[in-house]
Amino acid sequence: MEMGKVISIHSSRGGTGKSLIAVNLAAIYASKGKNISLLDLDFRAPSLSTVFNVGGHKFIEYWTNDFLNDRCPIEEALIDLTEKYGTKGKFMVGLANPSLKAIREMMTKDRAWEMKALKKLLALKPTLLNNIKIDYVIYDTSPGIQYSSINAVVSSDLSVVISTLDFLDVEGVRYMLSELYNAFEKRTVVLINKAFPEHFPWSKEKQKELLHQLKENLGHPTIGVIPCYCDVLQYTRASIFAFENPRHPFTQALYEIADKLESL
Amino acid sequence: MSEKPGEKALYTILERIQKELGHIGSKLDRIIEMDEKILQHFPEIKEVQEKGAPELGGGALDVMTLLSLPDHLRKTAMVICKMNAGATADEVAKETGKARAVESSYLNQLVTMGHLKKKRKGRKAYFYLEK
Numbered sequence: 229m230e231m232g233k234v235i236s237i238h239s240s241r242g243g244t245g246k247s248l249i250a251v252n253l254a255a256i257y258a259s260k261g262k263n264i265s266l267l268d269l270d271f272r273a274p275s276l277s278t279v280f281n282v283g284g285h286k287f288i289e290y291w292t293n294d295f296l297n298d299r300c301p302i303e304e305a306l307i308d309l310t311e312k313y314g315t316k317g318k319f320m321v322g323l324a325n326p327s328l329k330a331i332r333e334m335m336t337k338d339r340a341w342e343m344k345a346l347k348k349l350l351a352l353k354p355t356l357l358n359n360i361k362i363d364y365v366i367y368d369t370s371p372g373i374q375y376s377s378i379n380a381v382v383s384s385d386l387s388v389v390i391s392t393l394d395f396l397d398v399e400g401v402r403y404m405l406s407e408l409y410n411a412f413e414k415r416t417v418v419l420i421n422k423a424f425p426e427h428f429p430w431s432k433e434k435q436k437e438l439l440h441q442l443k444e445n446l447g448h449p450t451i452g453v454i455p456c457y458c459d460v461l462q463y464t465r466a467s468i469f470a471f472e473n474p475r476h477p478f479t480q481a482l483y484e485i486a487d488k489l490e491s492l
Numbered sequence: 493m494s495e496k497p498g499e500k501a502l503y504t505i506l507e508r509i510q511k512e513l514g515h516i517g518s519k520l521d522r523i524i525e526m527d528e529k530i531l532q533h534f535p536e537i538k539e540v541q542e543k544g545a546p547e548l549g550g551g552a553l554d555v556m557t558l559l560s561l562p563d564h565l566r567k568t569a570m571v572i573c574k575m576n577a578g579a580t581a582d583e584v585a586k587e588t589g590k591a592r593a594v595e596s597s598y599l600n601q602l603v604t605m606g607h608l609k610k611k612r613k614g615r616k617a618y619f620y621l622e623k
Contacts, residue, residue, distance in 0.1 A: 313569050339552040343573075343621065346555055378555040382570075411559055411566065 232357045235489065236367040236384035238377055240400025244390040247275045249482065252369040256313035256479075256486045259471070262363040265306060265356050267292050267322040269380045270370040271334035274324035276297070281466055282307055282323075291325035293334060296345045302355055307316040313471060317363070334376070342375045349383035372400070373408055380408070386492060387416045388451075393423050402446055408447075416448045417492070419485060422456040426477075430455075435454040450487050454481045524536060537604055553607045553621055568598040578620025 237250040247270070254266035268276040271293060282288060288307065296479040306320040313319055325331075337345075340343045356362040367384060369377040381387050387409065391397045401418065409416050420442070424430065435453065442450045463469055470479040498516060531537060558566050571587045572579060579594035588595060599619045602608040608619045 339554040339557070342554040342556075343552040347573060347576070347621070351576065375555060378559075382555055382558075408559065411563070412570070413567075 232353075232363040232364040233386055234353050234366070234367070234384040236369055236380045236387045237390060238369045238381055238387055238404075239371045239390045239397075240404050240433045241397055242249075242273075242371045244371070244392055244397060246390045247279070247368050248469065249274065249390055249419065250366055250419065251279055251282060251467075251468060252322065252479070252482050253365075253486055253489075254321075254366045255313070255315070255468045255470050256482055257364050258310070258313070258317045258319035258485070259294055263318040263361055265318075265320045265322065265360070265365045265445035267365065267367050269367050269376050271324050271376050272331060272374075274326040274331075276321065276368060277326045278466055279468070280307070280309065280321050280323065282309075288323065291330065292322040292417045293325045293330050295322070296348055297333075302352060303360065303402070304342055306360075309378050313468070318360070320360070320362070332478075338373070342379065345375075346379045346382060352383070353385075370424035373404060379409065381414060382412050385415065386489065387414050387446075388489070389416060389418050390421050392421060395471075398442075398445070405448055407445055415492070417489075418442060418446055418450040420450060420453040423453045424455055426455045426457050427454065452481060452485045454478065522601055534601065551606055551622075557607065565598055565602060568595060569602055569607060570621055571600075572602075572621060578611075578618040580616050580618060584619070 235253075236248050237424070239246045250266065254264045254358040258264045266276070268274055269292060280353050284442055290305040292305055295302050295305040302322070305322045307323070309315075309319045309321055310317075326413050326446045353365065365384075367380040371377070389405070389409075391401045405416060438453065454475075457476070457478050458468060460476070463473075469476070470482060474478055497617065498506070553569055558573075561569060567582055567588055567615055571584045575583070581592050581599055584599065585592040585595040599608065600610075603610045607621075609622050611618050
């Protein structure tokens with residue numbers, strides 16, 4: 229039987245669309261009948277709690293923070309949203325606690341705690357894949373090189389690094405890949421988001437040239453280039469774009485990315 | 493002066509012991525020489541031996557520490573991180589595809605550096621992370 233995958237969604241800087249892509253990829257997989265577990269591991273700037281505003285958080289007993297702090301097993305930190313969104317596959321979400329107290333607690337952890345957190349994340353795959361029959365675990369991480377994001381990247385099977393074409397973003401990704409990802413021999417693909425305006429004339433040759441340049445520069449393949457859609461940026465984030473706009477080119481691009489990631 | 497038969501046997505034994513001690517001495521010299529040669533390739537261990545574990549060197553094997561390790565030790569350390577109950581050099585070698593003796597040397601280096609603990613169960617040595 230084919231084992232599922234743990235996919236981390238990471239970026240070198242904020243604002244690349246990392247969380248938007250993590251949420252919508254998870255939603256697409258769940259709607260295709262895959263059992264999904266989406267975990268928010270961005271403890272400094274938790275955002276999935278806003279997207280999945282589950283009963284104003286009144287009913288949330290445990291967060292992903294609590295799992296890493298040994299206060300609950302992972303099963304209790306997962307919220308089952310399968311019925312809410314009517315997906316064919318299980319749609320389980322683990323949210324990071326957005327309270328200032330929780331953020332402060334996570335910021336003051338020492339090296340011994342971070343080592344334990346890494347061990348817990350490494351042991352998470354067999355638990356989720358075997359006990360809850362999850363097909364794909366998706367980690368939404370904090371941008372850049374910090375403990376929570378490196379722990380997530382190191383414990384994943386495949387890493388998707390989101391970048392815009394902004395020089396600072398691409399340089400940040402290049403540095404991160406050479407210093408961090410290559411050291412851990414991580415299977416990595418790059419996904420370019422907000423690449424150029426929606427109606428920018430972009431010939432097949434130019435696209436091919438860009439992909440070649442990125443491969444040369446970054447040393448890892450780019451699995452997609454998504455244009456910048458104003459309506460996606462303006463869309464309320466407290467909902468799932470792909471569910472409400474299934475025919476939008478952004479959603480279609482993510483369906484293609486989801487297929488490509490499955491085949492890797 | 494004539495020697496008693498018992499004394500002659502004793503001299504023979506003492507001569508043999510002296511000869512064997514000479515062999516052991518030269519073997520020890522070779523081991524020390526080899527150790528020096530090996531340490532030339534791993535300055536980080538020499539530093540730990542001479543100055544003691546640096547403040548951030550030993551102890552917890554968190555991701556930042558893993559990143560600071562040379563590639564070959566990082567690979568070995570990652571295998572131990574993934575195995576909850578610890579592992580023998582044999583088990584690590586199966587994961588990394590390297591020879592058991594090589595992994596044994598890497599694991600012992602990680603113990604010397606203070607990142608791993610080692611315990612014996614019968615004839616097997618287990619390497620593990622401190623809880």
